[in-house]
Amino acid sequence: xxAAGGSFLTISLTLEYTPGVKMCAGDDLMFTIGKLASLTxxxxxxxxxxxxxxxxxxxxxxxxxxxxxxxxxxxxxxFIRHAQNCGFTLAEIRELLALRARDKxxxxxxxxxxxxxxxxxxxxIRAMKAMSKALDQLIVECANExxxxxxxxxxxxxxxxxxxxxxx
Numbered sequence: 479x480x481a482a483g484g485s486f487l488t489i490s491l492t493l494e495y496t497p498g499v500k501m502c503a504g505d506d507l508m509f510t511i512g513k514l515a516s517l518t519x520x521x522x523x524x525x526x527x528x529x530x531x532x533x534x535x536x537x538x539x540x541x542x543x544x545x546x547x548x549x550x551x552x553x554x555x556x557f558i559r560h561a562q563n564c565g566f567t568l569a570e571i572r573e574l575l576a577l578r579a580r581d582k583x584x585x586x587x588x589x590x591x592x593x594x595x596x597x598x599x600x601x602x603i604r605a606m607k608a609m610s611k612a613l614d615q616l617i618v619e620c621a622n623e624x625x626x627x628x629x630x631x632x633x634x635x636x637x638x639x640x641x642x643x644x645x646x
Contacts, residue, residue: 508537508546518555525555531568533558533575564592565599 515522528534534554536545561571574591577583619631627633
């Protein structure tokens with residue numbers, strides 16, 4: 479468009495659009511469930527389940543009614559995944575998140591839960607080592623692989639065994 483005097487006025491507008499990302503008041507990033515799933519490497523179904531379980535909640539809705547999540551949701555999801563990798567169940571993670579939000583909670587509260595989880599894991603490791611040792615013995619006793627299954631020493635040992643401690 480020519481301006482008076484024959485010179486041109488150039489206006490440069492740059493609009494950056496990232497699908498699934500919205501900007502809201504205060505320039506807070508907001509993510510659709512698909513974008514949040516992509517950012518946190520979890521499925522949409524997992525995010526819906528976390529929401530159903532009260533572990534995350536949408537920060538708002540888009541004009542079209544889509545749930546929008548903020549950066550705190552992404553941080554919580556990373557926390558949840560890391561806690562799961564450390565052996566915590568979702569119920570235990572919910573407790574940890576509740577502790578984090580509680581004013582009077584202290585690091586000792588979290589530490590005691592971590593110690594308890596470590597003891598549980600060590601107990602499971604001991605049980606699994608005992609199972610592995612029992613299987614090793616059964617495998618050693620089954621030297622004849624061509625024997626008919628009705629004469630299999632492993633099946634015979636499993637049929638006559640008594641279980642003293644249930645394994646969970």
